[in-house]
Amino acid sequence: MPPIIEVKDLSHIYSVGTPFEHTAVEHANLTVSAGELIGVIGHTGSGKSTLIQHLNGLLKPTSGQVLVDGRDIWSDKKFLRSVRGRVGLVFQYPEYQLFEETAFRDIAFGPKNQGLSGAELEQRVYRAAGFVGLDRELLEKSPFDLSGGQKRRVAIAGVIAMEPQVLILDEPTAGLDAAGRDAILKNIRDYQRSQNAAVLMVSHSMEEVASICDRLVVLYKSHIAMDDTPEVVFARSEELLRMGLDVPQVTSVCMKLRQMGLALPESIYTLDQALSALEGLRKGGVSC
Protein backbone atom coordinates (compact mmCIF):
# COMPACT_ATOMS: atom_id res chain seq x y z
CA MET A 1 0.00 0.00 0.00
CA PRO A 2 1.39 3.44 -0.90
CA PRO A 3 2.13 5.75 2.03
CA ILE A 4 -0.32 8.57 2.85
CA ILE A 5 2.33 11.13 3.71
CA GLU A 6 5.77 11.33 2.19
CA VAL A 7 8.31 13.86 3.44
CA LYS A 8 11.15 14.40 1.01
CA ASP A 9 14.39 16.08 2.04
CA LEU A 10 12.58 18.67 4.15
CA SER A 11 14.47 21.54 5.78
CA HIS A 12 13.04 24.44 7.74
CA ILE A 13 14.83 27.59 8.84
CA TYR A 14 13.12 30.08 11.16
CA SER A 15 13.46 33.87 10.92
CA VAL A 16 15.67 33.88 7.84
CA GLY A 17 17.76 37.04 7.64
CA THR A 18 17.54 38.11 11.29
CA PRO A 19 19.94 37.50 14.18
CA PHE A 20 17.44 34.90 15.43
CA GLU A 21 17.79 32.70 12.36
CA HIS A 22 18.07 29.03 13.19
CA THR A 23 17.60 25.72 11.46
CA ALA A 24 14.91 23.61 13.10
CA VAL A 25 14.76 20.64 10.72
CA GLU A 26 17.36 19.54 8.22
CA HIS A 27 17.08 17.04 5.37
CA ALA A 28 14.27 15.03 6.93
CA ASN A 29 12.80 12.05 5.07
CA LEU A 30 9.76 10.27 6.41
CA THR A 31 6.82 8.19 5.22
CA VAL A 32 3.58 7.56 7.06
CA SER A 33 1.22 4.75 6.03
CA ALA A 34 -2.27 3.79 7.14
CA GLY A 35 -2.50 1.75 10.34
CA GLU A 36 0.86 2.82 11.74
CA LEU A 37 1.26 4.12 15.27
CA ILE A 38 4.44 6.13 15.27
CA GLY A 39 6.11 7.65 18.28
CA VAL A 40 8.19 10.79 17.69
CA ILE A 41 10.79 11.34 20.38
CA GLY A 42 13.57 13.82 20.83
CA HIS A 43 15.06 16.32 23.19
CA THR A 44 13.41 19.76 23.62
CA GLY A 45 14.34 21.84 20.59
CA SER A 46 15.23 18.86 18.41
CA GLY A 47 12.67 19.91 15.81
CA LYS A 48 9.72 17.64 16.61
CA SER A 49 7.07 20.33 16.69
CA THR A 50 8.43 21.96 13.55
CA LEU A 51 8.45 18.67 11.69
CA ILE A 52 4.87 17.76 12.55
CA GLN A 53 3.55 21.20 11.63
CA HIS A 54 4.77 20.57 8.10
CA LEU A 55 2.68 17.43 7.72
CA ASN A 56 -0.61 19.33 7.43
CA GLY A 57 0.82 22.43 5.81
CA LEU A 58 0.85 24.83 8.75
CA LEU A 59 4.49 25.53 8.02
CA LYS A 60 5.93 25.80 4.56
CA PRO A 61 9.22 23.99 4.08
CA THR A 62 12.25 26.18 3.37
CA SER A 63 13.33 23.42 1.02
CA GLY A 64 12.03 19.94 0.26
CA GLN A 65 8.52 18.62 -0.17
CA VAL A 66 5.61 17.14 1.72
CA LEU A 67 3.47 14.83 -0.41
CA VAL A 68 0.01 13.56 0.52
CA ASP A 69 -1.14 10.74 -1.76
CA GLY A 70 1.82 11.57 -3.98
CA ARG A 71 0.82 15.20 -4.46
CA ASP A 72 2.71 18.22 -3.12
CA ILE A 73 0.46 19.80 -0.50
CA TRP A 74 1.58 23.29 -1.49
CA SER A 75 0.66 22.71 -5.14
CA ASP A 76 -2.69 24.47 -4.73
CA LYS A 77 -4.72 26.15 -2.00
CA LYS A 78 -7.79 23.95 -2.25
CA PHE A 79 -5.73 20.82 -1.88
CA LEU A 80 -3.97 22.30 1.14
CA ARG A 81 -7.33 22.88 2.83
CA SER A 82 -8.46 19.35 2.14
CA VAL A 83 -5.17 18.09 3.58
CA ARG A 84 -5.91 19.90 6.85
CA GLY A 85 -9.01 17.74 7.17
CA ARG A 86 -7.20 14.54 6.31
CA VAL A 87 -4.18 15.14 8.49
CA GLY A 88 -5.48 16.17 11.91
CA LEU A 89 -3.10 17.91 14.26
CA VAL A 90 -3.63 18.17 18.01
CA PHE A 91 -1.32 20.76 19.52
CA GLN A 92 0.36 20.69 22.90
CA TYR A 93 -2.08 21.72 25.63
CA PRO A 94 -4.93 21.82 23.12
CA GLU A 95 -7.43 22.79 25.84
CA TYR A 96 -6.15 26.38 25.55
CA GLN A 97 -7.73 26.61 22.12
CA LEU A 98 -11.30 25.93 23.20
CA PHE A 99 -13.60 28.86 22.51
CA GLU A 100 -17.23 27.85 22.00
CA GLU A 101 -20.15 28.13 24.39
CA THR A 102 -20.61 24.40 24.72
CA ALA A 103 -18.28 21.45 24.34
CA PHE A 104 -20.56 20.10 21.61
CA ARG A 105 -20.18 23.21 19.48
CA ASP A 106 -16.45 23.27 20.01
CA ILE A 107 -16.08 19.71 18.78
CA ALA A 108 -18.34 20.57 15.83
CA PHE A 109 -16.05 23.43 14.72
CA GLY A 110 -13.74 21.24 12.64
CA PRO A 111 -16.33 19.16 10.78
CA LYS A 112 -18.40 22.31 10.20
CA ASN A 113 -15.42 23.86 8.48
CA GLN A 114 -15.32 20.76 6.29
CA GLY A 115 -18.82 21.62 5.19
CA LEU A 116 -20.86 19.16 7.25
CA SER A 117 -24.17 20.06 8.87
CA GLY A 118 -27.34 18.62 10.38
CA ALA A 119 -27.56 14.99 11.37
CA GLU A 120 -24.22 14.09 9.85
CA LEU A 121 -22.46 16.76 11.90
CA GLU A 122 -24.22 15.62 15.06
CA GLN A 123 -23.26 12.04 14.41
CA ARG A 124 -19.61 13.02 13.90
CA VAL A 125 -19.55 14.91 17.19
CA TYR A 126 -21.10 12.09 19.19
CA ARG A 127 -18.80 9.54 17.60
CA ALA A 128 -15.73 11.67 18.37
CA ALA A 129 -16.95 12.22 21.92
CA GLY A 130 -17.38 8.45 22.20
CA PHE A 131 -13.79 7.84 21.15
CA VAL A 132 -12.45 10.02 23.92
CA GLY A 133 -14.97 8.80 26.49
CA LEU A 134 -16.99 11.97 27.03
CA ASP A 135 -20.55 11.61 28.32
CA ARG A 136 -23.34 13.24 26.37
CA GLU A 137 -24.40 15.45 29.27
CA LEU A 138 -20.89 16.92 29.47
CA LEU A 139 -21.21 18.03 25.85
CA GLU A 140 -23.84 20.58 26.78
CA LYS A 141 -21.60 22.26 29.36
CA SER A 142 -19.30 25.20 28.71
CA PRO A 143 -15.83 23.87 27.97
CA PHE A 144 -14.45 26.31 30.53
CA ASP A 145 -16.40 24.58 33.31
CA LEU A 146 -14.85 21.18 32.69
CA SER A 147 -11.88 19.66 34.51
CA GLY A 148 -8.40 19.71 32.94
CA GLY A 149 -8.58 16.13 31.70
CA GLN A 150 -12.08 16.63 30.29
CA LYS A 151 -11.01 19.81 28.50
CA ARG A 152 -8.13 17.91 26.93
CA ARG A 153 -10.55 15.26 25.69
CA VAL A 154 -12.92 17.83 24.22
CA ALA A 155 -9.97 19.38 22.37
CA ILE A 156 -8.78 16.02 21.03
CA ALA A 157 -12.34 15.13 20.04
CA GLY A 158 -12.46 18.41 18.11
CA VAL A 159 -9.77 17.06 15.80
CA ILE A 160 -10.97 13.46 15.76
CA ALA A 161 -14.41 14.70 14.66
CA MET A 162 -12.88 15.61 11.31
CA GLU A 163 -12.07 11.89 11.00
CA PRO A 164 -8.54 12.41 9.72
CA GLN A 165 -6.65 9.56 8.04
CA VAL A 166 -3.56 10.69 9.89
CA LEU A 167 -3.85 11.89 13.46
CA ILE A 168 -0.89 13.78 14.87
CA LEU A 169 -0.68 14.58 18.57
CA ASP A 170 1.94 16.78 20.22
CA GLU A 171 2.43 15.47 23.75
CA PRO A 172 -1.20 14.53 24.25
CA THR A 173 -0.65 13.43 27.84
CA ALA A 174 1.49 16.31 29.14
CA GLY A 175 0.34 17.54 32.52
CA LEU A 176 -2.25 14.80 33.10
CA ASP A 177 -2.38 12.36 36.01
CA ALA A 178 -1.74 8.66 35.53
CA ALA A 179 -5.41 7.74 35.05
CA GLY A 180 -6.00 10.55 32.54
CA ARG A 181 -2.85 9.58 30.68
CA ASP A 182 -3.80 5.92 30.33
CA ALA A 183 -7.34 6.82 29.26
CA ILE A 184 -6.13 9.15 26.50
CA LEU A 185 -3.57 6.65 25.22
CA LYS A 186 -6.31 4.05 25.04
CA ASN A 187 -8.60 6.48 23.17
CA ILE A 188 -5.87 7.15 20.63
CA ARG A 189 -5.22 3.45 20.15
CA ASP A 190 -8.99 2.81 19.72
CA TYR A 191 -9.27 5.48 17.07
CA GLN A 192 -6.26 4.19 15.20
CA ARG A 193 -7.59 0.60 15.17
CA SER A 194 -11.21 1.30 14.29
CA GLN A 195 -10.42 3.74 11.46
CA ASN A 196 -7.20 2.07 10.34
CA ALA A 197 -5.75 5.57 10.69
CA ALA A 198 -2.11 6.46 11.00
CA VAL A 199 -1.16 8.09 14.28
CA LEU A 200 1.93 10.12 15.05
CA MET A 201 2.48 10.89 18.69
CA VAL A 202 5.15 13.22 20.02
CA SER A 203 6.10 12.28 23.53
CA HIS A 204 8.73 12.77 26.18
CA SER A 205 7.78 9.61 28.01
CA MET A 206 9.64 6.54 26.79
CA GLU A 207 7.29 4.30 28.79
CA GLU A 208 4.42 5.74 26.84
CA VAL A 209 5.84 5.25 23.35
CA ALA A 210 7.25 1.83 24.31
CA SER A 211 3.82 0.71 25.45
CA ILE A 212 1.77 1.65 22.39
CA CYS A 213 3.89 2.54 19.36
CA ASP A 214 5.02 0.12 16.71
CA ARG A 215 7.51 2.48 15.11
CA LEU A 216 9.74 5.15 16.59
CA VAL A 217 11.23 8.22 14.97
CA VAL A 218 14.06 9.78 16.95
CA LEU A 219 15.04 13.38 16.30
CA TYR A 220 18.39 14.73 17.37
CA LYS A 221 19.72 18.21 16.61
CA SER A 222 17.28 18.88 13.73
CA HIS A 223 17.97 15.51 12.08
CA ILE A 224 16.05 12.26 12.03
CA ALA A 225 18.57 10.12 13.84
CA MET A 226 16.64 6.83 13.94
CA ASP A 227 13.46 5.53 12.35
CA ASP A 228 12.69 1.94 13.21
CA THR A 229 10.76 -0.48 15.39
CA PRO A 230 10.99 -0.04 19.18
CA GLU A 231 13.11 -3.24 19.39
CA VAL A 232 15.79 -1.80 17.14
CA VAL A 233 15.65 1.70 18.62
CA PHE A 234 15.82 0.62 22.25
CA ALA A 235 18.58 -1.86 21.43
CA ARG A 236 20.61 1.31 20.80
CA SER A 237 19.92 2.51 24.34
CA GLU A 238 23.41 3.87 24.88
CA GLU A 239 23.08 6.12 21.84
CA LEU A 240 19.71 7.35 23.10
CA LEU A 241 21.21 8.20 26.46
CA ARG A 242 24.01 10.09 24.75
CA MET A 243 21.38 12.15 22.92
CA GLY A 244 20.05 13.20 26.30
CA LEU A 245 16.99 10.95 26.00
CA ASP A 246 15.65 8.46 28.48
CA VAL A 247 15.04 4.81 27.90
CA PRO A 248 12.18 2.89 29.50
CA GLN A 249 12.99 1.90 33.09
CA VAL A 250 12.88 -1.79 32.20
CA THR A 251 15.45 -1.22 29.49
CA SER A 252 17.83 0.57 31.83
CA VAL A 253 17.42 -2.16 34.47
CA CYS A 254 18.23 -4.78 31.82
CA MET A 255 21.26 -2.73 30.73
CA LYS A 256 22.55 -2.83 34.30
CA LEU A 257 21.89 -6.57 34.54
CA ARG A 258 23.74 -7.13 31.29
CA GLN A 259 26.70 -5.17 32.62
CA MET A 260 26.61 -7.48 35.67
CA GLY A 261 26.99 -10.45 33.36
CA LEU A 262 23.48 -11.71 32.62
CA ALA A 263 23.01 -12.73 28.99
CA LEU A 264 19.87 -10.66 28.34
CA PRO A 265 19.02 -9.44 24.83
CA GLU A 266 19.50 -5.74 24.14
CA SER A 267 16.07 -5.11 22.71
CA ILE A 268 13.93 -5.35 25.86
CA TYR A 269 11.55 -2.44 26.35
CA THR A 270 8.45 -3.85 28.04
CA LEU A 271 7.92 -5.61 31.36
CA ASP A 272 6.58 -8.71 29.63
CA GLN A 273 9.67 -9.04 27.49
CA ALA A 274 11.91 -8.68 30.50
CA LEU A 275 9.89 -11.25 32.40
CA SER A 276 10.03 -13.88 29.68
CA ALA A 277 13.74 -13.26 29.07
CA LEU A 278 14.49 -13.72 32.77
CA GLU A 279 12.29 -16.85 32.89
CA GLY A 280 14.23 -18.19 29.94
CA LEU A 281 17.52 -17.61 31.74
CA ARG A 282 16.26 -19.34 34.86
CA LYS A 283 15.15 -22.36 32.85
CA GLY A 284 18.56 -22.34 31.26
CA GLY A 285 20.04 -22.83 34.71
CA VAL A 286 21.19 -19.34 35.62
CA SER A 287 20.17 -18.34 39.14
CA CYS A 288 18.65 -14.91 39.46
Next chain:
Amino acid sequence: MLKDITLGQYFPGNTPIHRLDPRTKLLLLIVYIVALFLAVWYVSYLVVAVFLVLVTVIGHIPFKAMTRGLKPMLIFIIFTAVLNIFYSRTGTPLLEWKFIHIYSGGLQTALFMVVRIMLLISGTFLLTYTTSPIALTDALESLLSPLKKLKVPVHELSMMMCIALRFIPTLIEETDKIISAQKARGADFETGSLIHRAKALIPILVPLFVSAFRRADELSVAMECRCYHGGEGRTRMKVLRFGKLDFLAFFFGALLLALVIVLRVFGL
Protein backbone atom coordinates in the same frame (compact mmCIF):
# COMPACT_ATOMS: atom_id res chain seq x y z
CA MET B 1 4.00 34.16 10.34
CA LEU B 2 3.49 36.65 13.12
CA LYS B 3 6.78 35.58 14.65
CA ASP B 4 8.69 37.20 11.82
CA ILE B 5 7.59 40.66 12.87
CA THR B 6 10.85 42.33 13.77
CA LEU B 7 9.41 45.79 14.19
CA GLY B 8 11.48 47.46 16.86
CA GLN B 9 12.84 44.15 18.08
CA TYR B 10 16.01 44.39 20.14
CA PHE B 11 19.21 43.24 18.42
CA PRO B 12 21.46 41.99 21.22
CA GLY B 13 25.03 43.22 20.95
CA ASN B 14 27.96 44.76 22.76
CA THR B 15 28.85 47.78 20.64
CA PRO B 16 29.50 51.26 22.11
CA ILE B 17 25.93 52.13 21.14
CA HIS B 18 24.56 49.16 23.07
CA ARG B 19 26.71 50.04 26.08
CA LEU B 20 25.42 53.61 26.31
CA ASP B 21 23.21 54.43 29.26
CA PRO B 22 19.61 54.02 28.05
CA ARG B 23 18.85 57.51 29.38
CA THR B 24 21.55 58.91 27.14
CA LYS B 25 20.05 57.18 24.16
CA LEU B 26 16.57 58.40 24.98
CA LEU B 27 17.76 61.99 25.38
CA LEU B 28 19.87 61.75 22.24
CA LEU B 29 16.84 60.57 20.31
CA ILE B 30 15.04 63.73 21.41
CA VAL B 31 18.04 65.83 20.34
CA TYR B 32 18.09 63.98 17.03
CA ILE B 33 14.39 64.63 16.43
CA VAL B 34 14.76 68.32 17.30
CA ALA B 35 17.71 68.56 14.90
CA LEU B 36 15.68 66.81 12.23
CA PHE B 37 12.84 69.30 12.55
CA LEU B 38 15.23 72.24 12.50
CA ALA B 39 16.73 71.08 9.22
CA VAL B 40 15.67 73.30 6.33
CA TRP B 41 17.74 72.43 3.28
CA TYR B 42 19.65 69.58 1.62
CA VAL B 43 22.87 70.13 3.54
CA SER B 44 21.26 69.92 6.98
CA TYR B 45 19.27 66.81 6.01
CA LEU B 46 22.50 65.28 4.79
CA VAL B 47 24.18 66.02 8.14
CA VAL B 48 21.34 64.36 10.06
CA ALA B 49 21.39 61.36 7.69
CA VAL B 50 25.15 60.96 8.10
CA PHE B 51 24.71 61.01 11.88
CA LEU B 52 22.07 58.25 11.60
CA VAL B 53 24.23 56.13 9.30
CA LEU B 54 27.23 56.49 11.63
CA VAL B 55 25.22 55.32 14.65
CA THR B 56 23.81 52.41 12.61
CA VAL B 57 27.29 51.33 11.55
CA ILE B 58 28.76 51.65 15.06
CA GLY B 59 25.78 49.74 16.48
CA HIS B 60 26.26 46.89 13.97
CA ILE B 61 22.63 47.10 12.92
CA PRO B 62 22.12 45.61 9.44
CA PHE B 63 20.76 48.15 6.96
CA LYS B 64 18.26 45.51 5.89
CA ALA B 65 16.64 45.75 9.32
CA MET B 66 16.36 49.51 8.94
CA THR B 67 14.63 49.31 5.56
CA ARG B 68 12.37 46.53 6.80
CA GLY B 69 11.24 48.81 9.60
CA LEU B 70 10.18 51.38 7.01
CA LYS B 71 8.09 48.97 4.97
CA PRO B 72 4.89 49.12 7.07
CA MET B 73 5.03 52.93 6.86
CA LEU B 74 5.28 52.91 3.06
CA ILE B 75 1.61 53.76 2.46
CA PHE B 76 1.79 56.61 4.95
CA ILE B 77 4.96 57.94 3.32
CA ILE B 78 3.50 57.78 -0.19
CA PHE B 79 0.31 59.46 1.00
CA THR B 80 2.28 62.33 2.55
CA ALA B 81 4.36 62.73 -0.59
CA VAL B 82 1.32 62.85 -2.87
CA LEU B 83 -0.50 65.36 -0.67
CA ASN B 84 2.50 67.64 -0.60
CA ILE B 85 3.05 67.47 -4.34
CA PHE B 86 -0.51 68.56 -5.11
CA TYR B 87 -1.21 71.06 -2.39
CA SER B 88 1.94 73.08 -2.19
CA ARG B 89 1.91 75.91 -4.73
CA THR B 90 5.23 77.65 -4.43
CA GLY B 91 8.08 77.95 -6.90
CA THR B 92 7.64 77.59 -10.63
CA PRO B 93 4.70 75.65 -12.06
CA LEU B 94 5.84 72.46 -13.79
CA LEU B 95 2.55 70.97 -14.88
CA GLU B 96 -0.93 72.40 -15.13
CA TRP B 97 -3.66 70.17 -16.42
CA LYS B 98 -7.31 70.53 -15.40
CA PHE B 99 -7.33 70.34 -11.61
CA ILE B 100 -3.77 69.05 -11.32
CA HIS B 101 -1.14 71.66 -10.60
CA ILE B 102 2.40 70.60 -9.80
CA TYR B 103 4.91 73.22 -8.70
CA SER B 104 8.64 72.83 -8.17
CA GLY B 105 8.20 73.92 -4.55
CA GLY B 106 5.67 71.16 -4.03
CA LEU B 107 8.09 68.52 -5.26
CA GLN B 108 10.75 69.86 -2.97
CA THR B 109 8.50 69.91 0.12
CA ALA B 110 7.34 66.39 -0.70
CA LEU B 111 10.92 65.20 -0.93
CA PHE B 112 11.86 66.84 2.36
CA MET B 113 8.78 65.43 4.10
CA VAL B 114 9.52 61.91 2.90
CA VAL B 115 13.16 62.15 3.96
CA ARG B 116 12.13 63.61 7.32
CA ILE B 117 9.61 60.84 8.05
CA MET B 118 12.07 58.15 7.00
CA LEU B 119 14.85 59.59 9.15
CA LEU B 120 12.44 60.00 12.06
CA ILE B 121 11.25 56.40 11.92
CA SER B 122 14.73 54.99 11.38
CA GLY B 123 16.09 56.96 14.33
CA THR B 124 13.36 55.67 16.61
CA PHE B 125 13.96 52.12 15.44
CA LEU B 126 17.65 52.53 16.12
CA LEU B 127 16.82 53.19 19.77
CA THR B 128 14.71 50.04 20.15
CA TYR B 129 17.13 47.97 18.07
CA THR B 130 20.02 48.78 20.43
CA THR B 131 18.20 49.03 23.77
CA SER B 132 16.42 46.20 25.52
CA PRO B 133 12.84 47.01 26.56
CA ILE B 134 13.73 46.64 30.22
CA ALA B 135 16.59 49.13 29.97
CA LEU B 136 14.26 51.47 28.14
CA THR B 137 11.59 51.43 30.85
CA ASP B 138 14.28 51.87 33.50
CA ALA B 139 15.49 54.93 31.66
CA LEU B 140 11.99 56.28 31.35
CA GLU B 141 11.32 55.80 35.05
CA SER B 142 14.57 57.50 35.96
CA LEU B 143 13.97 60.44 33.62
CA LEU B 144 10.39 60.90 34.79
CA SER B 145 11.17 60.50 38.48
CA PRO B 146 10.92 64.29 39.16
CA LEU B 147 7.20 63.86 38.45
CA LYS B 148 6.94 61.72 41.59
CA LYS B 149 6.85 64.95 43.56
CA LEU B 150 3.63 65.76 41.73
CA LYS B 151 2.19 62.42 42.90
CA VAL B 152 2.41 60.87 39.43
CA PRO B 153 2.80 57.09 39.95
CA VAL B 154 5.93 56.92 37.81
CA HIS B 155 7.15 53.57 39.09
CA GLU B 156 3.78 51.90 38.63
CA LEU B 157 3.46 53.29 35.12
CA SER B 158 6.89 52.11 34.12
CA MET B 159 6.26 48.69 35.66
CA MET B 160 3.06 48.45 33.66
CA MET B 161 4.91 49.42 30.52
CA CYS B 162 7.64 46.94 31.27
CA ILE B 163 5.14 44.11 31.74
CA ALA B 164 3.28 45.10 28.58
CA LEU B 165 6.49 45.08 26.55
CA ARG B 166 7.59 41.83 28.13
CA PHE B 167 4.36 40.13 27.14
CA ILE B 168 4.14 41.29 23.54
CA PRO B 169 6.33 38.44 22.21
CA THR B 170 4.59 35.95 24.50
CA LEU B 171 1.17 36.99 23.27
CA ILE B 172 2.35 36.99 19.66
CA GLU B 173 3.62 33.46 20.12
CA GLU B 174 0.36 32.47 21.77
CA THR B 175 -1.69 34.04 18.96
CA ASP B 176 0.44 32.25 16.42
CA LYS B 177 -0.17 28.96 18.14
CA ILE B 178 -3.92 29.51 18.43
CA ILE B 179 -4.14 30.51 14.76
CA SER B 180 -2.24 27.37 13.79
CA ALA B 181 -4.46 25.20 15.96
CA GLN B 182 -7.67 26.64 14.51
CA LYS B 183 -6.25 26.40 11.00
CA ALA B 184 -5.53 22.75 11.70
CA ARG B 185 -9.26 22.42 12.40
CA GLY B 186 -10.04 23.91 9.02
CA ALA B 187 -10.65 27.52 10.07
CA ASP B 188 -10.36 29.92 7.17
CA PHE B 189 -9.25 33.50 7.82
CA GLU B 190 -8.37 34.50 4.29
CA THR B 191 -11.49 34.18 2.19
CA GLY B 192 -15.11 35.28 2.42
CA SER B 193 -16.87 38.58 3.09
CA LEU B 194 -15.78 41.10 5.70
CA ILE B 195 -18.41 39.93 8.18
CA HIS B 196 -17.41 36.33 7.60
CA ARG B 197 -13.77 37.20 8.26
CA ALA B 198 -14.62 39.19 11.38
CA LYS B 199 -16.57 36.20 12.67
CA ALA B 200 -13.61 33.95 11.90
CA LEU B 201 -11.63 35.91 14.49
CA ILE B 202 -13.79 34.69 17.39
CA PRO B 203 -12.01 31.31 17.62
CA ILE B 204 -8.75 33.25 18.00
CA LEU B 205 -9.84 36.07 20.29
CA VAL B 206 -11.69 34.01 22.89
CA PRO B 207 -8.78 31.69 23.73
CA LEU B 208 -6.36 34.63 23.53
CA PHE B 209 -8.31 36.65 26.10
CA VAL B 210 -8.77 33.64 28.34
CA SER B 211 -5.05 33.00 28.32
CA ALA B 212 -4.14 36.68 28.77
CA PHE B 213 -6.29 36.85 31.90
CA ARG B 214 -4.85 33.58 33.16
CA ARG B 215 -1.34 34.90 32.65
CA ALA B 216 -2.14 38.19 34.36
CA ASP B 217 -3.52 36.31 37.32
CA GLU B 218 -0.51 34.01 37.55
CA LEU B 219 1.91 36.92 37.22
CA SER B 220 0.27 38.94 39.98
CA VAL B 221 0.38 35.94 42.32
CA ALA B 222 4.04 35.31 41.43
CA MET B 223 4.91 38.97 42.06
CA GLU B 224 3.16 38.98 45.41
CA CYS B 225 4.95 35.78 46.37
CA ARG B 226 8.18 37.67 45.87
CA CYS B 227 6.94 40.48 48.12
CA TYR B 228 6.41 43.06 45.40
CA HIS B 229 4.68 46.06 46.91
CA GLY B 230 5.30 48.90 44.49
CA GLY B 231 8.21 51.27 44.08
CA GLU B 232 8.58 52.40 47.69
CA GLY B 233 12.10 51.60 48.96
CA ARG B 234 12.86 49.34 46.01
CA THR B 235 16.50 49.05 45.02
CA ARG B 236 17.85 48.06 41.62
CA MET B 237 20.11 45.33 40.40
CA LYS B 238 21.44 47.49 37.59
CA VAL B 239 21.93 51.06 38.76
CA LEU B 240 22.05 53.49 35.87
CA ARG B 241 25.20 55.58 35.81
CA PHE B 242 26.53 57.98 33.22
CA GLY B 243 30.05 57.14 32.05
CA LYS B 244 32.72 58.54 29.75
CA LEU B 245 30.96 57.06 26.75
CA ASP B 246 27.78 58.92 27.63
CA PHE B 247 29.52 62.28 27.82
CA LEU B 248 31.11 61.56 24.47
CA ALA B 249 27.66 60.76 23.07
CA PHE B 250 26.23 63.97 24.51
CA PHE B 251 29.10 65.87 22.92
CA PHE B 252 28.24 64.43 19.51
CA GLY B 253 24.56 65.13 20.08
CA ALA B 254 25.31 68.76 20.93
CA LEU B 255 27.57 68.96 17.88
CA LEU B 256 24.77 67.72 15.64
CA LEU B 257 22.33 70.20 17.07
CA ALA B 258 24.77 73.10 16.80
CA LEU B 259 25.65 72.19 13.22
CA VAL B 260 22.01 72.06 12.14
CA ILE B 261 21.25 75.39 13.84
CA VAL B 262 24.22 77.07 12.15
CA LEU B 263 23.18 75.63 8.79
CA ARG B 264 19.67 76.91 9.41
CA VAL B 265 20.95 80.41 9.97
CA PHE B 266 22.67 80.24 6.60
CA GLY B 267 19.57 78.68 5.06
CA LEU B 268 21.40 75.53 3.92
